[in-house]
Each structure stands twice: as structure tokens, then as C-alpha cells.
Amino acid sequence: MQTSEFTFELRVCQWAERHWPPTSDGSDERVLIARQLGTKHRRWDTIVVETDRHRLAERARFGTHRLDADLLGVVRNAPPEWAYYRDVLPHPGYPWRYVRDAIHTAEDRGILDTRRRGNRIEIRRKWEYPDWVDRIVAIENKPDLDASAAQALTDQLQRDVALALADEVWVATRATGETVEPALLERLPVETGILTVTTGGDRASTGRTDARVVWHPRSLDRTAVGTRILERATDGESDLSVARFEYADPEWKATKRLEIAERAYERGWRSYVDSMRPDCRWFSLRSVDGDVLPWCGANACSQSSAECSGRCSSFEPEPPNWRTRGWPIDGGPGAALKRLLADQRRRHRIDHEE
Numbered sequence: 414m415q416t417s418e419f420t421f422e423l424r425v426c427q428w429a430e431r432h433w434p435p436t437s438d439g440s441d442e443r444v445l446i447a448r449q450l451g452t453k454h455r456r457w458d459t460i461v462v463e464t465d466r467h468r469l470a471e472r473a474r475f476g477t478h479r480l481d482a483d484l485l486g487v488v489r490n491a492p493p494e495w496a497y498y499r500d501v502l503p504h505p506g507y508p509w510r511y512v513r514d515a516i517h518t519a520e521d522r523g524i525l526d527t528r529r530r531g532n533r534i535e536i537r538r539k540w541e542y543p544d545w546v547d548r549i550v551a552i553e554n555k556p557d558l559d560a561s562a563a564q565a566l567t568d569q570l571q572r573d574v575a576l577a578l579a580d581e582v583w584v585a586t587r588a589t590g591e592t593v594e595p596a597l598l599e600r601l602p603v604e605t606g607i608l609t610v611t612t613g614g615d616r617a618s619t620g621r622t623d624a625r626v627v628w629h630p631r632s633l634d635r636t637a638v639g640t641r642i643l644e645r646a647t648d649g650e651s652d653l654s655v656a657r658f659e660y661a662d663p664e665w666k667a668t669k670r671l672e673i674a675e676r677a678y679e680r681g682w683r684s685y686v687d688s689m690r691p692d693c694r695w696f697s698l699r700s701v702d703g704d705v706l707p708w709c710g711a712n713a714c715s716q717s718s719a720e721c722s723g724r725c726s727s728f729e730p731e732p733p734n735w736r737t738r739g740w741p742i743d744g745g746p747g748a749a750l751k752r753l754l755a756d757q758r759r760r761h762r763i764d765h766e767e
């Protein structure tokens with residue numbers, strides 16, 4: 414059975430959670446894996462946030478939910494001693510009332526001390542916000558990398574390399590077992606790493622999802638000014654158009670990277686279930702070749718998130734008698750599966766905290 418890109422992506426996430434970085438020496442490195450994150454203009458399939466155990470534990474003090482740009486502006490600049498917030502926070506570039514909203518949110522979440530002095534709000538940090546993100550790695554998943562898929566991907570990857578928002582960019586594709594992997598023959602940017610992935614049904618499989626580095630990436634310079642390619646000229650000789658681009662300054666890149674890491678921290682990769690229909694009677698989770706995948710009993714396959722929606726012709730809601738105690742607050746098996754995945758996501762973070 415050919416796996417969908419969605420299923421392939423879930424397998425890559427699980428492999429990365431077990432084995433990243435591919436050249437690990439087994440030291441104190443830790444990774445968080447998420448999927449479908451990026452900027453307004455570009456979403457990566459798989460994101461690997463590299464950190465270490467100690468700093469992940471420091472980040473954990475700020476709770477399991479992400480800190481958005483407004484909250485980051487407050488907690489990163491809050492002083493160790495009481496101070497009037499306007500004296501210590503940088504001007505946000507928008508009205509101060511939004512900063513006050515963020516201060517109240519931070520207080521409600523228990524990550525900032527506040528007090529009133531007359532009309533003034535003073536703030537004091539509870540903990541220093543850690544510099545917890547070492548590297549961000551972007552992986553583009555393309556199980557079937559034929560020539561036309563490679564051509565489309567090359568354009569995206571060239572943009573990723575020019576912007577250098579991630580520290581490394583990789584392509585993960587299905588291993589073919591051929592002497593020279595076809596991905597090596599495509600005109601992908603030389604800075605892009607290539608992983609070939611073997612899953613259970615493949616010829617070269619040993620039973621469990623595994624990946625091999627067939628081309629090592631070059632590290633991109635996240636501290637340098639990046640180039641955002643907006644439009645590019647075609648290669649045709651008759652094309653007289655010129656490329657359009659703009660620069661991305663290092664401060665923008667640093668802020669955007671932290672926002673991406675925060676979203677990865679909150680969501681992980683298991684949140685895929687939120688865009689599916691676990692409340693369908695046919696939905697379950699199944700272990701396939703060592704990976705846990707969503708499973709559709711009606712179609713006897715691991716379904717994609719696009720297939721598993723309210724528009725699916727085989728959708729049938731869970732029978733009410735499946736819903737036991739606590740219904741409708743706790744729900745039936747579908748709600749239990751969502752809780753299970755959320756628990757696993759939480760445990761994965763807590764493992765790092767211990």
C-alpha cells in the first residue's frame with residue numbers, strides 16, 4: 414500500500430523524535446518535533462527544535478501553552494526588581510494598552526508578578542526566560558520525489574536557503590533501494606540535506622521506520638540578513654522579467670524563530686488529531702511497523718487528515734451508548750484517543766523536565 418504524504422509525515426515525525434539528530438552522540442541533547450509550522454508565507458512539514466534537558470526544564474516553568482509575540486515581549490524584558498512597566502519594556506510600536514493586556518494575561522498564567530502603585534502597574538519577573546532554542550531544522554517530506562515534484566520543491570528550498578530562517582533544511586523521501594538514490598540526481602540546492610526513509614511496506618525495510626542520511630546539509634547563517642524572494646524570473650530566454658526580493662533583518666529572524674519554537678512547544682506533532690474526526694466510530698490508533706498512526710476501520714487503511722473529515726462518505730458518529738460516564742463532557746472513545754495523544758505530548762515534555 415502506498416502511504417499518503419500525511420502518513421509519511423507522521424512516520425518522519427516519530428522517527429525524528431526517536432533518532433534526531435542523525436549524528437547524535439547521545440549526550441544531553443533533546444528535541445521537540447512539530448509539524449506544519451512556519452511563517453505567514455511558508456509552512457514546513459516537519460520542524461525539529463533542538464535544545465537540551467536543562468533549558469527545556471527552564472522553559473517548562475512558563476507553562477505548556479505557547480508564549481505569543483506580545484507575551485514574549487513582556488516576559489523577556491521583565492526586570493528582577495519591581496519597576497513601572499513603561500520604564501522597562503521596549504516601546505511595542507503599537508498602543509500601550511495591548512501591552513497591559515499581555516501583562517494581565519501573563520499574571521493570569523502565573524508567569525509574571527504585578528502590583529499597582531497608584532495608577533501605575535509595576536512588574537517583576539518570576540524567572541528569567543531562558544535562551545532555550547539551539548537550532549531549528551526544517552524537513553520537507555516528499556515520499557515520491559519524481560522529477561516534477563523535485564522541480565517544484567527546488568524553488569521552495571532555494572527560498573528557504575536564501576532566507577536562512579532555519580539552521581538546516583532537509584528533504585525526506587522514500588528510500589528506493591537503488592544503488593544511487595534518485596533524489597541525489599535531482600537539482601536540489603546543495604545546501605539541502607537528503608534523508609531516505611524506509612517504512613514497513615518498502616522493499617528495503619527491516620520492519621521499522623528508519624532513515625539514512627544520503628546528503629549532509631550545510632548550516633545556514635541565521636544571524637545574517639536573509640533574502641526573501643518574492644518573485645523570480647523564469648529561465649526562459651524570452652523572459653525579460655526580473656526577480657523581486659526584500660531583505661529580512663536578523664532581529665526579525667530571531668523573533669520569528671522563537672515564535673515558531675514556542676508554537677512547536679505547545680503543539681508537538683500529535684495535534685494532528687485535532688483536524689480529524691476521532692468521534693467517528695471507525696477511527697482508531699494502530700501501531701504499524703512501530704509507528705502509531707490513525708486508522709480507519711471502514712477503509713482498512715491509515716487515513717489522511719484531508720480524508721478524515723465531516724465530508725467523508727463513510728463517516729458515522731460514535732453510537733451514544735459508547736459514551737460512558739461523564740458524557741457529554743468526557744465523550745466516548747474518540748475523546749479518549751485525543752486525551753491519550755495529549756498525554757503523550759505532555760509526557761514527552763515532562764520527560765525532559767525530570
Ligand code: SF4
Binds near residue numbers: 694695
Ligand atoms: S470513515 Fe471517514 S471520518 Fe470515519 S475514520 Fe474513516 S476516514 Fe475518518
